[in-house]
Amino acid sequence: MRESTIMKIHYGTALAAVALVAVHILMRLTQGFAESLEYENVLANYKLIPYAAMLELILILLSVHGFNGLRVILLELRQGRTYEKAVSYGCLAAMIGLIAYGSNTIIRTNMGMV
Amino acid sequence: MAQVSSIADEKSSTHVSSSKSVLLRISRYNPEHDDSSKFMEFNVSYEKWTTVLEAILEVKKHFDHSVAVRYSCRQATCGSCGMKINGKPKLACFTKISELDSDVVTVEPMNNFPVIRDLAVKFERLFDTHQKVKPYLIRDDTELESDEKEFLQSPKELEQYIQFANCIKCGLCNSACPTMATDSSFVGPQALAQAYRYVADSRDKGKDSRLKIIDESHGIWRCHFAGSCSQVCPKGVDPAMGIQFLRGYLLGFRS
Numbered sequence: 001m002r003e004s005t006i007m008k009i010h011y012g013t014a015l016a017a018v019a020l021v022a023v024h025i026l027m028r029l030t031q032g033f034a035e036s037l038e039y040e041n042v043l044a045n046y047k048l049i050p051y052a053a054m055l056e057l058i059l060i061l062l063s064v065h066g067f068n069g070l071r072v073i074l075l076e077l078r079q080g081r082t083y084e085k086a087v088s089y090g091c092l093a094a095m096i097g098l099i100a101y102g103s104n105t106i107i108r109t110n111m112g113m114v
Numbered sequence: 115m116a117q118v119s120s121i122a123d124e125k126s127s128t129h130v131s132s133s134k135s136v137l138l139r140i141s142r143y144n145p146e147h148d149d150s151s152k153f154m155e156f157n158v159s160y161e162k163w164t165t166v167l168e169a170i171l172e173v174k175k176h177f178d179h180s181v182a183v184r185y186s187c188r189q190a191t192c193g194s195c196g197m198k199i200n201g202k203p204k205l206a207c208f209t210k211i212s213e214l215d216s217d218v219v220t221v222e223p224m225n226n227f228p229v230i231r232d233l234a235v236k237f238e239r240l241f242d243t244h245q246k247v248k249p250y251l252i253r254d255d256t257e258l259e260s261d262e263k264e265f266l267q268s269p270k271e272l273e274q275y276i277q278f279a280n281c282i283k284c285g286l287c288n289s290a291c292p293t294m295a296t297d298s299s300f301v302g303p304q305a306l307a308q309a310y311r312y313v314a315d316s317r318d319k320g321k322d323s324r325l326k327i328i329d330e331s332h333g334i335w336r337c338h339f340a341g342s343c344s345q346v347c348p349k350g351v352d353p354a355m356g357i358q359f360l361r362g363y364l365l366g367f368r369s
Contacts, residue, residue, distance in 0.1 A: 004329045007364075011365075072335075072336070075297070075336075076293065079297065
């Protein structure tokens with residue numbers, strides 16, 4: 001993938017994440033912050049499909065943005081063909097791993113398996 | 115006769131000198147023999163108009179002829195005498211000692227360049243990256259094949275790139291760039307500014323190939339927009355602005 005395409009995704013995910021995280025924080029505040037973090041309320045949030053979908057989206061956006069950011073930092077620290085390939089594929093694998101783990105939590109909680 | 119007399123008066127009146135002296139600290143390092151650089155100090159007298167290069171040449175002439183320094187035109191045109199002067203990348207021939215406002219002048223080789231000896235650095239990487247961005251007009255037709263002898267350009271079209279054509283390849287922008295310090299594969303502000311210079315030229319048809327060259331993992335996207343390249347340019351070129359314009363092309367904001 002061309003670097004400009006990657007960076008378009010990088011900037012796009014940042015903007016979308018800012019908007020969705022703002023909604024996420026506002027929802028915490030409208031419920032009463034401490035109250036909204038109580039176990040039962042958290043589970044209830046996950047069971048609401050639109051909210052669970054938003055959390056899933058935030059997870060994907062932040063993972064893509066964060067791991068690409070980490071890739072960029074690591075590429076600037078050291079150079080070399082093997083190192084750069086390891087960094088790129090390593091970050092991609094870590095991103096997929098984190099999304100899979102987070103999605104598993106969201107889906108299982110939404111289906112009442114937790 | 116009266117005119118001759120007034121010229122003579124003027125000559126004698128401008129002869130008044132206010133010579134001061136400054137401590138010139140020169141970084142000495144020979145990679146073939148030395149483990150690290152050390153400073154040699156010289157007391158050099160200067161006038162209001164004395165440049166740092168002239169002071170270094172004074173040291174070479176009277177104190178130590180082995181000081182290595184690259185220079186040529188002495189008028190900020192050739193881009194040979196770039197060095198760190200009191201910690202900032204500057205042209206030695208374009209920096210007056212009196213303007214530094216300091217009793218101590220420390221000269222070191224530019225950052226982000228391998229040292230050949232003392233103040234002279236290798237420019238291979240600068241020239242390689244410069245060549246990489248194809249710093250020439252790319253067209254299918256040429257004035258040799260065409261009936262028309264000129265590629266006409268309006269003043270507005272010229273304004274798009276003319277300041278970038280002032281680059282003298284002195285390397286000060288690359289020396290000041292924080293990304294160049296850590297990323298040995300980064301194209302650098304000099305080459306990126308030159309890429310913009312040709313991309314913005316209405317006579318050029320090589321925009322796509324040039325944008326493809328800089329659109330890679332160590333290309334234009336590694337610029338953090340610190341802006342130090344533009345700060346140090348002795349010719350008023352603004353590489354940071356050129357880089358942002360190039361990003362505009364790659365993000366689809368400019369065509």
